[in-house]
Amino acid sequence: MLTLQNTPNHAGVKISGDYFDLEELNKAIYHVIGDENKYLHYTGSRTRILGICHAIRQAALGERNVETVFNGLTDHAKKQKSFISPDKNIYFSTEVLWPEILYAAVALKDFVRLHREDAAFPDWEPEVHVITHFQSLVLDCLHGQVPEAEYQVIMKTFSDTAPVRDYAVQYIDFLNLKYIDMAKQQRENALSSVAMKIATQDSDYNAFRQQVLAAATPSKKAIHEIQFKADYPEKIDW
Template sequence: MLTITNTPNSTGVKISGDYFDLDGLNQAIYQIIGDEEKYYDYAGARMRILGVSFEIRHAAQGDRNIEKVFNGLHDHVKKQHGFIAPDKNIYFSVEILWPEILFTALALKDYVRLHRKESKNPEWDIHLHTVSHFQALVLDCLHGQVQEEEFQTILKAFSNTLPVEDYAIQYIDFLNLKYIGMTKAQREKTLPIVAVKIAMQDQDYLSFRQEVLAAANPAKKSIHEISIQAEYPETIMW
């Protein structure tokens, strides 16, 4: 079963599941976002989604965390059916920073909308349901970390957000790095603010975007091609 939980230091979330959970999610994401040239105005958002997808894929391959999870097989069940079997399954997991996973859930909303328009029978499209379930898990995990009033504000923001076409994805790096540098208490206090800022594309974001565009224009590059002058730490205290 796919699960998403808050990390001990509230730095991000841990996405967990068996191989089939993670691989199925990854395949669904690929199907929803489509080929590279399909939605060019969403190239930046696609890059961020693929970054998370990359981590999920490597988790499924056993390159990240491996843990044992109780599978519900009690001793009396083993005796009843007369066989010997382990009572734990192997699960794989990977951590993703909170700003990153929130933007991914939000950006996938646009892709779900676009894919739904093209699907002949969207109500039966398993990939749409898989991605929607993933998005719901992200928001449900967030729900457990914030006050109810704050969560309702976040839900409203996520429901009425602007499209992420030509999004200045460098802003997510800015939020990620700022978030990493906080204490646990600061992260817990800031998390609902970060969620709303990502969803609403507020004045801070718009000012940041103008700076990125100013750097992009002389170089004649697309907004998503401008790199941010900052590096992530080698070790993150999750």
């Protein structure tokens, strides 16, 4: 079963599941976002989501975290069925920063909408339901980390988010790095604000986007092609 949990120091979310859970999520994401020649105004968002897919894929291959989880098989059940079996399953997991996972939840709304417009019978595609389940897990995990009144506002805002067409995805790097630099309590206090910034495309985001567009204009580059000049730390205090 796919699960999402807040990391101990509130830096992000740990995505956990067995091999098949993680592969199912990756397959669904690839199915919905399409190939690189589709939805060209969402190339930056697609690239960021594929970054999460890469981390999930590495986790499924055992290259991230490996843990054991009780599978529900009790000694009584084993005696009744007369067989010997482990009572734990192997689960794999990877961490994703809070701003990154929240943006993915928002951007996937657009990809699901675009996919629905192209697909013949999207309501019957299991991949669409896997994606919406994943988005609900992200917001449910957020629910446990912010005050209820703030969460209700966030939920309404996430339900009415503007499209992320030609989004300045460098802004997520900016938020990620600010969030990494915070202490545990600061992260906890700032999480609602970060969620709202991603959902609303507020004045700070719009000012940031104008800077990116100004950098893109002389070289006639697309907005997603402008590099954000800052390095992530090798180790994150998750």
